Amino acid sequence: MSTSAPTPGDDRRRWEMSPGEKLIAQWEAQHDVAARGSRCDPLGLQHQLSRERLADRTRPPSPRTPAGATASRAADEPAPAEAAHPEPPTARRHPWRRFHHHASEH
Secondary structure, three states: OOOOOOOOOOHHHHHOOOHHHHHHHHHHHHHHHHHHOOOOOHHHHHHHHHHHHHHHHHOOOOOOOOOOOOHHHHHHOOOOHHHHOOOOOOOOOOHHHHHOOOHHHO
8 A cells, every 4th residue: 555645764755746746836836926916025025125134234344444455454443433333224215105295295
């Protein structure tokens, strides 16, 4: 008697998809894209952008030397105070909001 369920020791079956499963997964992916149209997922995009911004803020700044300076000279000079604590970026309005002004903004 043969079963399609993988056994605990059968790692090979766990990572393979049958041709039928591949067709179903492809159909579902195409259906999702067609239902969404040419738009991307706004929440997924927002999540990706917020993760990149957080990574940029938490990453230590890379030491930059001016043109013609040596690494030893750059190490002797103190870093500018404003480079140590950059100001957070200001909140921007959404691009689509710039065309739709509220009556109170005129």
